[in-house]
Amino acid sequence: MSTDVGNGASPEGTEVRKLDRVVIRFAGDSGDGMQLTGDRFTSEAAAFGNDLATLPNFPAEIRAPQGTLPGVSSFQLHFADYDILTPGDRPDVLVAMNPAALKANIADLPKGGTLIVNTDEFTKRNLTKVGYDEDPLENDSLAAFNVHKVAMATLTKGALEATGLSKKDAERAKNMFALGLLSWMYHRPTEGTERFLREKFARQPDIAEANVLAFRAGWNYGETTESFAVTYQVAPAKLATGTYRQITGNTALAYGIVAAGQQSGLPVVLGTYPITPASDVLHELAKHKNFGITTLQAEDEIAGIGAALGASFGGALGVTSTSGPGVALKSETIGLAVMTELPLIVLAIQRGGPSTGLPTKTEQADLLQAMFGRNGESPVAIIAPMSPADCFDAALEAARIALTYRTPVILLSDGAIANGSEPWLIPDVDALPDLSVEFASEPNAPDGSGEFWPYLRDPETLARPWAVPGTPGLQHRIGGLEKADGTGNISYDPDNHDKMVRLRQAKIDGITVPDVVVDDPSGKARVLVVGWGSSFGPIGAACRRVRRLGMTVAHAHLRHLNPFPDNLGEVLASYDRVVVPEMNLGQLALLLRAKYLVDAVSYTKVAGLPFKAEELQNVLIDFVQGVAQ
Amino acid sequence: MTTIDLGLPSLGGLDGVPTTEDKQTAKDYKSDQEVRWCPGCGDYAVLAAVQSFLPQLGLKRENITFVSGIGCSSRFPYYMNTYGMHSIHGRAPAIATGLAVSRPDLSVWVVTGDGDALSIGGNHLIHTLRRNVNLKILLFNNRIYGLTKGQYSPTSEEGKVTKSTPMGSLDHPFNPVSLALGAEATFVGRALDSDRKGLTEVLQAAAEHRGSALVEIYQNCPIFNDGAFEVLKEPGEREQRIIPLRHGQPIRFGPAGEHGVVRNPATGMLEVAEVATVGEQALVVHDTTLDDPSYSFALSRLGGQDLTHTVTGVFRSVSRPTYDDLAREQVHLAQQSRRADLRSLLRGKDTWTVAGD
Ligand code: SF4
Helix, strand or coil, X not given: CCCEEXXXXXXXXXXXXXXXXXXXXXXXXXXXXXXXXXXXXHHHHHHHCCEEEEXXXXXXXXXXXXXXXXXXXXXXEEEECCCCCCCCCCCCEEEEXXXXXXXXXXXXXXXXXXXXXXXXXXXXXXXXXXXXXXXXXCCCCCCCCEEEEECHHHHHHHHCHHHCCCHHHHHCCHHHHHHHHHHHHCCCCCHHHHHHHHHHCCCCHHHHHHHHHHHHHHHHHHHHXXXXXXXXXXXXXXXXXXXXXXXXXXXXXXXXXXHHHHHHCCCEEEEECCCCCCHXXXXXXXXXXXXXXXXXXXXXXXXXXXXXXXXXXXCCEEEEEECHHHHHHHHHHHHHHHHHCCCEEEEEEECECCCCCECCCCCCCCHHHHHHCCCCCCCCEEECCCCCXXXXXXXXXXXXXXXXXXXXXXXXXXXXXXXXXXXXXXCCHHHCCCCCCCCCCCCCCCCCCCCCCCECCCCCCCCCCCCCCCCCCCCCEEEXXXXXXXXXXXXCCHHHHHHHHHHHHHHHHCCCCCCCCEEXXXXXXXXXXXXXXXXXHHHHXXXXXXXXXXXXXXXXXXXXXXXXXXXXXXXXXXXXXXXXXXXXXXXXHHXXXXXXXXXXXXXXXXXXXXXXXXXXXHHHHHHHHHHHC | CXXXXXXXXXXXXXXXXXXXXXXXXXXXXXXXCCCCCCCCCHHXXXXXXXXXXXXXXXXXXXXXXXXXXXXXXXXXXXXXXXXXXXXXXXXXXXXXXXXHHHCCXXXXXXXXXXXXXXXXXXXXXXXXXHHCCCCEEEEEECCCECCCCCECCCCCCCCXXXXXXXXXXXXXXXXXXXXXXXXXXXXXXXXXXXXXXXXXXXXXXXXXXXCCEEEEEECXXXXXXXXXXXXXXXXXXXXXXXXXXXCCCECEECCCCCEEEEECCCCCCEEEEEHHHHCHHHECECCCCCCCCHHHHHHHCCCCCCCCCEEEEEEEECCCCCHXXXXXXHHHHHHHHCCCCHHHHHHCCCEEEECCX
């Protein structure tokens, strides 16, 4: 655990230690309810006012074989009394609900770490299933840790005896026992969880009561047994003032789309097809039809984006949500949107690839797909949110670009921030950007013919007019064939094609995006780390660590990937070394090298998990020391 | 069997689309673009039929939209002075669905071909039909790939010799009407490119139908599959082969109405019989409104690939709530029951406040 910041003793004699931050990992079988347990602890931490970041990690199978290593599901939560950037590299506390969870996670627990084990699952059969020859709780293999053996299932069943619930049902509440115990250890508020359980199981009041009882039993177990001599306090964080809530990336994306509909005054049509890890965007938006949102679960990925584009043609804000394999299927329609120059938002939540890859794991390997994954010269705008909460702003920004420039925009989130959560300073609705658009209403032919030219561009944005069906006098036809500049009629003219290819590119290149901000408190750094998207947290945390060691390093994080910010070339040129960590094999580095002729060095890892701050810290130290020599 | 009344007000296919008192003619629907189909192509006749039938609907022209995929027939929207989108191969029904869902004030037409609708876009077609989106789908069936210069299509007869199948095609073809009925399309019709009157009647009925209307149009491609439907056009032959359907009337055909369709009491199947033999009473009286699609499906099976018989007219026209109406209804209900309050949505239930120092 992190350094103690002050100690004391509670009136009962249990020592209370103050900490500035803690990382807890709940691990169990995928049927054990670890995601729910983690979620609840997160809400408690949020309600208490800690800064926090979470990392859910679960198998792609809905119910992988019970008690096996592939079936292990975990949820890591980092909470602190200051602003933190990542879910933490390694847990300080590991809660292992079965031998598989212990085996899969123990390597991450540092020496001296706290291990809380549910002993009931440590049967001969379960041990053998995961390859333990001996019971690790009985030999000295865990001597380096501070181990607490708790018969959680037995204790839970005991606590629920009077409820008349079957043993099986009673045992299922053991995750709430674990939550109760941890809530006691960390002085967490409990009302929220009890309220939540009663709401969640409102239709099965006996199950609700059982969960509440199990939760309290866990709390009381900590309080009354003497096996836990110390409890811990992590004070609320001193974040920027304002009202906060906890939010996941996918929820924030959905809210951003709702807000985009409100701010533009347009109906929103989400045409989509379920795919991990993007489906929650559909689930969330489907709840908010009262905002004029239509969600259409189509027959496939192609139909989903087709419906979105059709709606855009009709004057709605067309949105589709998907992940890598779905982007591949949608690419032809994205090309059509490029050609027809209609607004379209593609929410692409990246996961491990290629092909089906690692559906529930994270990766950033679809940047080049977003950039180039279509036939012909087919530029689109690309934006990547940097954290769960940033997904909200990124969605609004995607809508701004799509509507202003009449172009598809690909928003590249990824599994880590889609499911991960953090506190969100709830934005002031009055301060949200105005996204209102003007549809064409009059013929515009410059030759005074009184005709309507659908491809006559705005000189500033190069956007074409958006004339929606139903507008008298502006009847026109658009489509995938090359258009004559201005009139939009089919044209096979060589010079026209050359011109149109360049115009479409110039339109995207000319999108106004904010300058990239460099974080270099010393102002003296010679090494610049450039990242994009969800690696903001780990890179930022690594830079802080490097600086704490007395070294200097600068961090620039790109939200806009196409076009790049105007000042990027200048920024890159002002450092001796440019390092680009990515969860792919160097896709951004390739673009930077090609565009800016900068000798950017890649640091890559494609393990399905976010970077660890410690790992990046070591990489950066090498570079910093390298330039110093 | 009767149609199920779902208690929704019965709407016409064009309800919600603004009308005009202005007199329209076919000319109003001609765009300024030069029509570029091959001389003699059946598409010309269909284009002319559509352009001359639309004025009868009395709709505002700007509220009509044609969406097409890829193929010869999919150039259609360019020639219509309405709104239009020439999209990508097979995807027109999907694109049109998004448009129809968000715009109840539009009359949305899909123009597609046998390759576009049944090969690359087969999935979208069947799902559009089962959802019953208020779209009118004109499927130009020439039983060949024209735009790519003459490969066999999913409606080509077995053994079709083309550039891609020099030893004959191996696939069993689709019967588009059977396929649509299998997907429980609420409206299915068939007409011939050369039969202006019959085509116009089916188009009219399709336009008035609320829901997906699939109209298969047999269309001649004189370049790559000339005469595919010739036997249905030759005087003397056609009367023996075409079985025209009229709702409420006995199904009968032949130069003197000597043939008819009867139900075989032993098998329950529909079959062709001589009226003189079975008697007029035995003839099946056509009913487009039967909820169970198996009757109209059986009708669609009377005609085979060899065109010995070809059933034309409206096979089925039943009322079922449309996807787009229901989708809008859900939005409407949600809007009535909950105010769209962005501020409270963003706040959610659990918040905490960090106060200033
Ligand atoms: S190839 Fe056939 S279908 Fe295509 S335009 Fe020519 S005649 Fe018509």
